[in-house]
Amino acid sequence: MVQRTLSSDLLGKAGHPARIEGWIHRRRQLATISFLILRDRSGLAQVVVSDEATRQQLDGLGEETVVRVDGIVSANAKAPGGVELTAPSITELSAPAATPPVELWRPTLSSGLPTLLDYAPITWRHPVQQAIWRLAAASLQGFRGALDVQDFTEVHTPKLVAGSTESGANVFTVDYFGRPAYLAQSPQFYKQMMVGVFERVYEVGPVFRAEPHDTVRHLAEYVSLDAELGFIQDHRDVLSVLRNVMAAMVESVCSTAADAVECCGAKVPDVPETIPVIHFRDALQLVGADPDEPDLAPEHERMLGQWALDTYGSDFLAVEGYPAAKRPFYTHSEPGDPRWTNSFDLLFRGLELVTGGQRLHELADYEAALEARGESTEGYESYLQTFRHGMPPHGGFAIGLERWTARLIETDNIRRATLFPRDLHRISP
Amino acid sequence: MVQRTLSSDLLGKAGHPARIEGWIHRRRQLATISFLILRDRSGLAQVVVSDEATRQQLDGLGEETVVRVDGIVSANAKAPGGVELTAPSITELSAPAATPPVELWRPTLSSGLPTLLDYAPITWRHPVQQAIWRLAAASLQGFRGALDVQDFTEVHTPKLVAGSTESGANVFTVDYFGRPAYLAQSPQFYKQMMVGVFERVYEVGPVFRAEPHDTVRHLAEYVSLDAELGFIQDHRDVLSVLRNVMAAMVESVCSTAADAVECCGAKVPDVPETIPVIHFRDALQLVGADPDEPDLAPEHERMLGQWALDTYGSDFLAVEGYPAAKRPFYTHSEPGDPRWTNSFDLLFRGLELVTGGQRLHELADYEAALEARGESTEGYESYLQTFRHGMPPHGGFAIGLERWTARLIETDNIRRATLFPRDLHRISP
Numbered sequence: 009m010v011q012r013t014l015s016s017d018l019l020g021k022a023g024h025p026a027r028i029e030g031w032i033h034r035r036r037q038l039a040t041i042s043f044l045i046l047r048d049r050s051g052l053a054q055v056v057v058s059d060e061a062t063r064q065q066l067d068g069l070g071e072e073t074v075v076r077v078d079g080i081v082s083a084n085a086k087a088p089g090g091v092e093l094t095a096p097s098i099t100e101l102s103a104p105a106a107t108p109p110v111e112l113w114r115p116t117l118s119s120g121l122p123t124l125l126d127y128a129p130i131t132w133r134h135p136v137q138q139a140i141w142r143l144a145a146a147s148l149q150g151f152r153g154a155l156d157v158q159d160f161t162e163v164h165t166p167k168l169v170a171g172s173t174e175s176g177a178n179v180f181t182v183d184y185f186g187r188p189a190y191l192a193q194s195p196q197f198y199k200q201m202m203v204g205v206f207e208r209v210y211e212v213g214p215v216f217r218a219e220p221h222d223t224v225r226h227l228a229e230y231v232s233l234d235a236e237l238g239f240i241q242d243h244r245d246v247l248s249v250l251r252n253v254m255a256a257m258v259e260s261v262c263s264t265a266a267d268a269v270e271c272c273g274a275k276v277p278d279v280p281e282t283i284p285v286i287h288f289r290d291a292l293q294l295v296g297a298d299p300d301e302p303d304l305a306p307e308h309e310r311m312l313g314q315w316a317l318d319t320y321g322s323d324f325l326a327v328e329g330y331p332a333a334k335r336p337f338y339t340h341s342e343p344g345d346p347r348w349t350n351s352f353d354l355l356f357r358g359l360e361l362v363t364g365g366q367r368l369h370e371l372a373d374y375e376a377a378l379e380a381r382g383e384s385t386e387g388y389e390s391y392l393q394t395f396r397h398g399m400p401p402h403g404g405f406a407i408g409l410e411r412w413t414a415r416l417i418e419t420d421n422i423r424r425a426t427l428f429p430r431d432l433h434r435i436s437p
Numbered sequence: 438m439v440q441r442t443l444s445s446d447l448l449g450k451a452g453h454p455a456r457i458e459g460w461i462h463r464r465r466q467l468a469t470i471s472f473l474i475l476r477d478r479s480g481l482a483q484v485v486v487s488d489e490a491t492r493q494q495l496d497g498l499g500e501e502t503v504v505r506v507d508g509i510v511s512a513n514a515k516a517p518g519g520v521e522l523t524a525p526s527i528t529e530l531s532a533p534a535a536t537p538p539v540e541l542w543r544p545t546l547s548s549g550l551p552t553l554l555d556y557a558p559i560t561w562r563h564p565v566q567q568a569i570w571r572l573a574a575a576s577l578q579g580f581r582g583a584l585d586v587q588d589f590t591e592v593h594t595p596k597l598v599a600g601s602t603e604s605g606a607n608v609f610t611v612d613y614f615g616r617p618a619y620l621a622q623s624p625q626f627y628k629q630m631m632v633g634v635f636e637r638v639y640e641v642g643p644v645f646r647a648e649p650h651d652t653v654r655h656l657a658e659y660v661s662l663d664a665e666l667g668f669i670q671d672h673r674d675v676l677s678v679l680r681n682v683m684a685a686m687v688e689s690v691c692s693t694a695a696d697a698v699e700c701c702g703a704k705v706p707d708v709p710e711t712i713p714v715i716h717f718r719d720a721l722q723l724v725g726a727d728p729d730e731p732d733l734a735p736e737h738e739r740m741l742g743q744w745a746l747d748t749y750g751s752d753f754l755a756v757e758g759y760p761a762a763k764r765p766f767y768t769h770s771e772p773g774d775p776r777w778t779n780s781f782d783l784l785f786r787g788l789e790l791v792t793g794g795q796r797l798h799e800l801a802d803y804e805a806a807l808e809a810r811g812e813s814t815e816g817y818e819s820y821l822q823t824f825r826h827g828m829p830p831h832g833g834f835a836i837g838l839e840r841w842t843a844r845l846i847e848t849d850n851i852r853r854a855t856l857f858p859r860d861l862h863r864i865s866p
Binding site: 012029031032048049072073074101102103105106108127128129130132133137138141142145148149156159161162163164165166167168169170180181182183184185187189191198201202204205206207208212213214216218220228229231239369370371372390391393394396397398399400401409427428430432435436437 | 596
């Protein structure tokens with residue numbers, strides 16, 4: 009049987025017959041000759057059709073029809089990839105396709121966001137769109153690779169949970185065999201429990217936030233890259249692991265998706281050997297904010313990002329020491345000053361990309377932290393069980409995959425970096 | 438600063454001082470000497486305590502307390518790993534731990550399943566329990582590795598969906614901003630859509646089934662290892678990819694988790710070069726079932742598994758050609774005989790482990806299939822969009838992670854291979 013050749017492999021077959029298979033990306037019919045551009049997972053290939061019967065056949069096959077083309081590989085410096093297929097015979101592998109909702113063959117998709125999203129199963133076929141997701145896929149490989157070599161164990165923890173992780177707000181309720189259950193807002197509690205088992209764990213999986221606001225930065229469901237590790241000194245050890253993870257993600261993007269980087273014009277950062285750190289208190293001062301501000305406004309984050317670039321030549325800046333009032337109850341205080349915490353946000357190009365820090369590890373501290381917030385330990389029993397039976401100092405972080413990809417391509421809207429975004433208004437496709 | 442040494446690395450440090458950190462796995466107090474067995478992520482280490490003050494300190498530290506031990510590494514052929522730590526000083530890294538709900542230091546956990554599950558954050562700390570999950574984690578690496586080298590692209594598709602994948606049954610309903618949404622029973626529709634984009638895709642993620650029966654084989658949430666690929670001839674091409682994936686999972690378990698295999702006594706299979714295949718029709722005959730039976734009973738699957746072992750020396754058997762009536766509407770018929778389908782189940786040791794097959798790829802066939810089942814196309818619009826615009830012949834499969842691990846350790850109940858199982862009665866921990 010004749011084997012299929014990928015379009016990227018045609019160059020090595022010049023002078024020989026070859027079979028290619030893929031989508032009709034574009035047709036151009038001239039007076040005596042037609043061109044067929046075929047798209048497969050490796051790229052584009054040009055097919056030259058001069059035979060009249062085959063030209064007529066091609067006339068009836070709309071863009072996106074799936075075909076097999078058998079022909080002769082011929083060198084042509086002007087064709088994409090330096091070769092083209094001549095003397096082709098075309099076999100239809102799908103019925104003629106309906107006209108796509110967008111012109112996939114154009115170099116860039118000019119459609120607005122609603123069209124992109126409404127027709128996502130089709131619009132992701134555009135080479136530039138494909139490239140965006142390939143950045144995400146390559147980043148995932150880098151994330152796991154970096155943690156695998158550091159002895160982390162991959163875990164998969166439940167998304168159906170009995171209580172909410174962070175607070176009662178923004179949680180989706182599920183009808184669980186007639187009782188209420190919830191969708192996990194993060195694997196936080198479970199990854200901490202698993203630190204008690206494997207010391208170092210990571211998870212890549214969906215998290216759910218019933219975000220009631222329609223913003224360009226938030227999704228109702230996104231992919232969270234979570235890591236957690238025990239036997240740390242403090243949050244700086246966590247930041248150090250995070251730095252290596254970010255570097256590995258960048259390295260993976262550059263090595264396995266270099267063509268995608270070029271195709272979608274992604275701006276891949278350098279990750280400095282040591283990520284610069286500024287204390288929250290000093291960050292407020294730097295941006296001229298009120299010293300009593302409990303959080304950084306987006307405008308402040310942008311200013312800090314610019315400052316890090318100017319001062320350190322770094323796209324990354326860690327802000328540490330966030331006020332306890334703005335951090336979850338499991339956050340470890342700063343030794344000596346309980347107003348602040350051993351936590352950080354990692355800003356990437358002036359936007360929050362990662363949240364991390366050291367967690368409490370003593371049962372008594374958890375009980376005190378909950379009481380200080382006027383919460384009872386009810387609903388936290390199995391979580392607190394973990395700390396009753398010995399836990400090391402530990403911490404971790406969570407990277408939002410879509411935020412990361414969105415920053416790489418410098419888009420204004422996170423939905424452009426999400427395969428099938430979910431938000432207040434959208435549950436389909 | 439003194440660096441921590443993992444217990445598995447102590448052997449190389451004989452004669453030198455070392456620092457270890459971990460959980461007090463067990464204490465044994467003799468008349469003039471005490472032993473402390475410390476557990477870390479790499480295994481166990483023995484500490485010999487002869488100093489009276491340190492012995493008294495150890496008296497107050499219950500099992501599972503987290504400690505740092507500084508001492509001298511001394512060769513001792515009788516100690517685990519051939520070395521022990523002598524002249525230790527112990528630093529407490531957590532408050533003294535409460536007595537664990539199970540005796541984690543015993544070679545095997547004799548607790549019943551309810552105890553194992555109720556105290557999962559603690560019971561997973563047992564070395565044999567850890568080993569079980571390590572099999573799963575190693576398998577995941579093998580799964581992805583095999584597909585990465587075959588040009589598959591990793592995807593993450595939404596778990597919050599507007600409709601149910603397979604049928605209306607057994608689906609969890611979510612309150613989605615005041616409207617009903619559902620938890621995806623599988624990424625089936627989305628992975629097919631993404632075949633239109635990347636040709637070959639895989640996803641590792643949670644799937645949800647509101648399984649109303651309490652069985653040893655079903656969970657309400659489990660980890661599905663999904664793959665889907667285009668430009669196939671038929672379901673045999675899918676089976677061939679599956680075979681390579683299974684082989685890679687086994688290879689990864691043996692190479693990266695050999696100690697876990699030994700620790701939990703897992704029975705790792707050989708994956709034959711070609712997985713034997715039997716047609717559903719012949720399978721019925723072989724087990725002496727009525728030729729009109731639409732499905733295989735568990736007893737039949739066991740008999741077939743035994744037959745494959747006896748006949749081919751294989752732990753695996755693919756049963757192909759399942760009747761159309763028992764397969765989802767997107768299943769491709771057998772050419773020439775629409776009673777049967779181009780689908781298969783992979784039996785592993787007489788139990789269904791994987792479901793796979795070829796899917797329909799023509800819009801008209803989808804419309805006909807839905808109509809034949811008395812279903813309208815309503816609710817399938819964005820799925821069918823995909824087929825309106827050209828799709829290659831394609832197919833795929835889904836492996837249940839927990840079923841796989843459960844078969845490796847030959848347990849009777851899938852919950853023993855699940856970190857935090859979810860079922861009709863259990864939503865916590």
